[in-house]
Amino acid sequence: MTAGNSGRKPMILILATEACAYPGADNTGQIHAEYSTNAYVVRVPAPVQFNEEFYLRCFDKGIDGILVMTCGHECPYAGAYDRTAQRIGRVHELMKERGLDTRRLRICAICTVCSKAYLKEVKAMVELVSQEQAAAVGGS
Amino acid sequence: MTEDKSQHNGEGADAENIRVGVYICHCGGNISDTVEIERVVEAAAKMPSVVVARRNMFMCSDPGQSMIEEDIRTERLNRVVVGACSPSLHELTFRGVLTRAGINPYLFENANLREQVSWVSKGDPTGATDKAIRLVGAAVAKARLLRPLEPIRLEATPRVVVIGGGLTGLRCALDLARLDLDVTLLEEQPFLGGHLAELGQVYPSDKPAREILGELIREVSAHPRICILTSAEVIEASGCVGTFLLKVRAAGEMETQCFSAERIAADLASRAHGPNGDHHNDGAGTTELEIQAGMAVLATGFDHYTPSQGEYGYEEHPGIITLPALIRELESGGLGSGPPALNGRPINSIGFIHCVGSRELDGVHDQNGKTELNHYCSRVCCTSALWAAKQLQARYPDLQIYDFHKDIRTYGHGHEDIYEDTAKSGVIFCRFADTAPPKVTVTESDPPLMISLKDELTFNEEIDVPVDLVVLVTGMVPHAIDNLVDMLKLPRSADRFLQEVHPKLRPVEMAVNGVLIAGCCQAPLDSVESAAAASAAAAKAAALLGKGYIEREPFVARVDQALCNGTSACVEECKYNQAVSLVETAGGARKAQVNAAICCGCGMCAAVCPTGAIQVDGWRLDQFDAMIDALLVNY
Numbered sequence: 001m002t003a004g005n006s007g008r009k010p011m012i013l014i015l016a017t018e019a020c021a022y023p024g025a026d027n028t029g030q031i032h033a034e035y036s037t038n039a040y041v042v043r044v045p046a047p048v049q050f051n052e053e054f055y056l057r058c059f060d061k062g063i064d065g066i067l068v069m070t071c072g073h074e075c076p077y078a079g080a081y082d083r084t085a086q087r088i089g090r091v092h093e094l095m096k097e098r099g100l101d102t103r104r105l106r107i108c109a110i111c112t113v114c115s116k117a118y119l120k121e122v123k124a125m126v127e128l129v130s131q132e133q134a135a136a137v138g139g140s
Numbered sequence: 141m142t143e144d145k146s147q148h149n150g151e152g153a154d155a156e157n158i159r160v161g162v163y164i165c166h167c168g169g170n171i172s173d174t175v176e177i178e179r180v181v182e183a184a185a186k187m188p189s190v191v192v193a194r195r196n197m198f199m200c201s202d203p204g205q206s207m208i209e210e211d212i213r214t215e216r217l218n219r220v221v222v223g224a225c226s227p228s229l230h231e232l233t234f235r236g237v238l239t240r241a242g243i244n245p246y247l248f249e250n251a252n253l254r255e256q257v258s259w260v261s262k263g264d265p266t267g268a269t270d271k272a273i274r275l276v277g278a279a280v281a282k283a284r285l286l287r288p289l290e291p292i293r294l295e296a297t298p299r300v301v302v303i304g305g306g307l308t309g310l311r312c313a314l315d316l317a318r319l320d321l322d323v324t325l326l327e328e329q330p331f332l333g334g335h336l337a338e339l340g341q342v343y344p345s346d347k348p349a350r351e352i353l354g355e356l357i358r359e360v361s362a363h364p365r366i367c368i369l370t371s372a373e374v375i376e377a378s379g380c381v382g383t384f385l386l387k388v389r390a391a392g393e394m395e396t397q398c399f400s401a402e403r404i405a406a407d408l409a410s411r412a413h414g415p416n417g418d419h420h421n422d423g424a425g426t427t428e429l430e431i432q433a434g435m436a437v438l439a440t441g442f443d444h445y446t447p448s449q450g451e452y453g454y455e456e457h458p459g460i461i462t463l464p465a466l467i468r469e470l471e472s473g474g475l476g477s478g479p480p481a482l483n484g485r486p487i488n489s490i491g492f493i494h495c496v497g498s499r500e501l502d503g504v505h506d507q508n509g510k511t512e513l514n515h516y517c518s519r520v521c522c523t524s525a526l527w528a529a530k531q532l533q534a535r536y537p538d539l540q541i542y543d544f545h546k547d548i549r550t551y552g553h554g555h556e557d558i559y560e561d562t563a564k565s566g567v568i569f570c571r572f573a574d575t576a577p578p579k580v581t582v583t584e585s586d587p588p589l590m591i592s593l594k595d596e597l598t599f600n601e602e603i604d605v606p607v608d609l610v611v612l613v614t615g616m617v618p619h620a621i622d623n624l625v626d627m628l629k630l631p632r633s634a635d636r637f638l639q640e641v642h643p644k645l646r647p648v649e650m651a652v653n654g655v656l657i658a659g660c661c662q663a664p665l666d667s668v669e670s671a672a673a674a675s676a677a678a679a680k681a682a683a684l685l686g687k688g689y690i691e692r693e694p695f696v697a698r699v700d701q702a703l704c705n706g707t708s709a710c711v712e713e714c715k716y717n718q719a720v721s722l723v724e725t726a727g728g729a730r731k732a733q734v735n736a737a738i739c740c741g742c743g744m745c746a747a748v749c750p751t752g753a754i755q756v757d758g759w760r761l762d763q764f765d766a767m768i769d770a771l772l773v774n775y
């Protein structure tokens with residue numbers, strides 16, 4: 001058993017809201033659509049509970065890309081979506097300061113049956129982090 | 141089971157003797173055809189605190205459940221992880237297993253290996269197996285930090301306040317009363333019935349709306365458990381599920397009103413003259429009173445969309461009217477008993493234009509200065525317009541009717557028959573493109589109105605249709621209830637209707653505990669759908685209040701008083717009144733305290749707490765961190 005993420009496939013973390021995006025991810029499975037095995041879904045009530053440091057910590061630990069899949073404006077919690085969006089904006093600032101590509105953290109809205117949108121987001125993030133990894137290997 | 145203080149920050153995982161059992165499901169072959177189950181079980185056995193790792197063909201079957209139950213007893217397990225299908229299917233099943241085996245049900249964690257692994261990774265079995273192991277690892281990591289939780293039990297007043305006395309509110313009130321709950325029905329107008337009272341014969345039953353409503357109002361007003369307050373306005377709302385406290389200002393009598401048959405008939409008859417009717421005066425003066433209720437049902441309905449001046453010529457000629465105005469004319473005999481005429485002007489031809497104020501498109505409908513577009517479909521207007529056309533045809537066989545639409549959405553049971561009937565009896569249909577709505581011009585000739593469009597049904601032929609009357613088929617907009625939204629912190633969707641927690645899983649509940657929604661305040665619905673939603677809300681309220689107390693899932697914020705510095709950052713951040721507040725502790729310090737009845741568990745507070753003192757039970761930050769660490773471990 002070893003930890004860390006050196007020399008392996010890039011890893012994508014999907015924070016998926018219990019009310020919308022998580023069932024959306026389930027729906028993608030129900031229609032048997034395929035996507036990369038690098039994408040890991042973690043269920044959350046609302047991503048608004050994560051502070052800025054949480055995201056930075058994830059990158060430090062070795063997560064390559066994070067998709068915050070929210071309910072968007074359909075969020076059942078008052079003010080939570082707008083707050084999350086603002087916070088992601090601030091994390092982007094902090095990422096810039098650290099020289100991290102801000103595209104590695106993305107917020108989007110996925111509904112309970114939004115399989116197409118879900119697949120599109122995952123595919124785009126897989127491509128991005130794979131390119132970045134290839135570039136890093138090539139450059140080192 | 142009591143809470144172990146040493147675990148409060150999750151540090152307890154190693155201190156307490158954590159014993160995790162991991163169970164991997166084949167799901168027939170649904171999981172095992174792609175994921176190498178044996179490898180997952182082997183890896184799980186090496187994970188920290190795991191004392192048993194096993195597999196079964198169907199973990200949810202009786203033998204699967206018994207296997208866990210037995211292990212909990214013999215292996216003294218105190219945490220259980222099941223890698224199987226989505227938690228939406230069997231989370232409750234497995235929590236039940238833990239309860240039966242005598243441990244706290246919230247010490248269970250699921251790893252979703254079917255919907256999120258095997259079914260989406262058929263082409264990559266090696267990757268799928270690796271992913272399954274990591275997800276099980278994350279579930280074990282979270283399980284180690286789980287703590288026993290108890291459902292939140294709240295005292296509940298066995299009364300429901302129903303806001304809105306339209307069809308939905310009336311139906312809901314009556315169902316609630318029949319389920320032995322007390323009901324206060326609040327209506328802001330002086331009369332009951334809502335918009336349905338403005339209609340004549342309604343589809344699909346062809347019964348007069350007045351008859352349907354009259355019957356309902358009679359039953360509601362005669363029921364001893366229902367108190368009706370008309371001309372009533374909610375001016376203050378506080379409290380939470382179980383004990384909401386509403387301050388209401390109402391005109392007239394405050395006690396139960398049993399409406400006489402004469403009053404009901406007079407009220408309903410007056411409604412045919414317009415949305416405000418010639419209303420009944422309930423008596424002079426206003427009174428304020430407080431209502432305590434265990435739950436609230438919002439049934440505040442809709443308003444008709446009012447076109448802006450000049451939108452399809454609206455208000456530029458008396459012959460350009462909306463569908464509700466046409467229905468009123470039909471109902472009050474305004475078109476006459478001989479050849480049809482409106483305000484003395486003969487009407488030989490009518491053109492209906494669909495989707496006015498509904499299904500609007502950016503870049504097309506925002507041209508005339510509109511800021512808020514209604515992207516949604518109002519659903520009832522297609523059938524309602526055709527229904528009106530059918531009635532016109534029956535009354536005035538010589539009338540020529542044109543129907544201009546971008547689609548016809550006669551979606552409901554029996555609606556398509558109405559479409560067919562009108563088509564067979566001579567209504568002429570023309571279709572315009574989404575992006576090219578028809579133009580209405582006022583001309584000097586007779587008939588004085590001209591509808592111009594490219595007709596898709598005749599291969600985009602440009603046509604000009606002269607008519608005597610243009611009927612704008614307007615849809616619904618949510619009724620303005622800003623004060624209620626503010627006071628109760630009600631979430632609204634992008635289209636401004638009230639938002640349920642989940643359209644399929646919790647269709648009549650709002651995220652604010654104890655507040656239910658039904659009818660057209662949630663979305664455009666016809667009366668059949670509104671009544672169904674009303675009954676659903678009544679059943680939901682009765683199920684929750686029937687026991688005399690309410691039980692809620694324990695996933696709400698909790699403050700670790702030892703860590704709290706009393707900065708009040710959480711109090712300022714929280715959007716729910718009184719969900720978290722600062723209280724004086726015995727030592728004189730001010731600390732945050734959560735009211736579990738109000739807290740909705742969104743965790744907004746957790747993100748801003750400088751010391752991490754406030755966290756959502758079951759979804760703590762340390763649990764998430766542990767899960768992410770575990771995802772990165774290679775087994």
Ligand SMILES: Cc1cc2nc3c(=O)[nH]c(=O)nc-3n(C[C@H](O)[C@H](O)[C@H](O)COP(=O)(O)OP(=O)(O)OC[C@H]3O[C@@H](n4cnc5c(N)ncnc54)[C@H](O)[C@@H]3O)c2cc1C
Pocket residue numbers: 303304305306307308309326327328329332333334335336339341342343344372373374439440441442443444463464520521524527615616619621624658659660661665666667668670
């Ligand atoms: C043009 C048109 C034609 C239609 N024709 C048909 C038909 O033929 N057949 C059919 O099945 N359906 C028809 N419908 C749909 C039908 O009208 C609705 O389904 C029904 O009226 C919904 O009832 P409701 O109680 O939800 O809303 P509403 O009828 O809008 O009633 C809401 C009530 O709540 C009250 N209220 C609002 N806010 C407050 C507040 N803050 N405090 C207290 N009270 C408040 C209002 O005064 C009103 O009395 C039609 C709709 C339209 C627009």
